[in-house]
Amino acid sequence: MKVFNTLSGQKEEFLPQGDEVKMYVCGVTPYDDCHLGHAMSYIIFDAIRRYLQFRGYKVRYVQNITDIDDKIIDRAAKLGISIGELAEKFIDRYFADMDALNIGRADIYPRATEEIAKIIEVIQGLVDKGQAYPAQGSVYFRVRNVPDYGKLAHRSLESMMAGARIEAGEEKEYPMDFVLWKASKPGEPSWASPWGEGRPGWHIECSAMSLRYLGDTIDIHGGGQELIFPHH
Ligand SMILES: [Zn+2]
Numbered sequence: 001m002k003v004f005n006t007l008s009g010q011k012e013e014f015l016p017q018g019d020e021v022k023m024y025v026c027g028v029t030p031y032d033d034c035h036l037g038h039a040m041s042y043i044i045f046d047a048i049r050r051y052l053q054f055r056g057y058k059v060r061y062v063q064n065i066t067d068i069d070d071k072i073i074d075r076a077a078k079l080g081i082s083i084g085e086l087a088e089k090f091i092d093r094y095f096a097d098m099d100a101l102n103i104g105r106a107d108i109y110p111r112a113t114e115e116i117a118k119i120i121e122v123i124q125g126l127v128d129k130g131q132a133y134p135a136q137g138s139v140y141f142r143v144r145n146v147p148d149y150g151k152l153a154h155r156s157l158e159s160m161m162a163g164a165r166i167e168a169g170e171e172k173e174y175p176m177d178f179v180l181w182k183a184s185k186p187g188e189p190s191w192a193s194p195w196g197e198g199r200p201g202w203h204i205e206c207s208a209m210s211l212r213y214l215g216d217t218i219d220i221h222g223g224g225q226e227l228i229f230p231h232h
Pocket residue numbers: 025026027206223231
């Protein structure tokens with residue numbers, strides 16, 4: 001069986017690393033109802049998983065839920081409810097919609113708010129290696145330390161720099177650096193960390209959850225094209 005490898009840009013023989021195929025698929029941010037794009041994405045990855053099982057593979061399928069995010073905070077504040085209430089409502093509706101489409105469920109649905117310890121551990125590891133740096137209560141990933149940064153999207157750092165700028169209030173060393181830990185503003189939901197009260201950035205959430213539930217190596221990372229850079 002051959003699959004298209006985004007990194008090489010070619011179809012390659014599918015060779016899983018172990019005796020089960022490890023799949024991580026980027027999940028929803030439950031601040032609103034799902035749309036057709038969600039349905040399409042999850043049907044595709046469910047079909048891939050079912051086909052692998054049909055071919056005799058054991059599959060371990062993890063799909064995260066990003067239950068803390070700017071959009072969730074804004075929406076919950078507008079409705080006058082907690083972020084937990086908002087997320088719970090749209091997680092229920094997500095499952096109802098996907099079940100109605102006969103999309104099989106993942107084996108595990110880790111939630112960002114329940115994985116803070118692992119997320120902090122991963123960020124601390126990056127800080128210790130000089131791959132990330134704290135600045136005013138936030139922590140940023142240092143993209144210039146990665147020589148082949150952007151290789152999955154086949155783009156160079158220079159080509160991506162067009163239009164990148166440091167927003168007001170951001171204490172980045174470099175415009176393309178992205179946030180791993182976001183210092184919280186007063187009144188926002190937050191968790192204690194070595195860098196102060198804050199919440200995780202989206203990219204590191206998936207890295208931490210993938211490491212925790214699937215280990216250092218995975219076979220398939222699923223998500224829409226628009227996630228290739230910078231998320232994957
Ligand atoms: Zn993700």
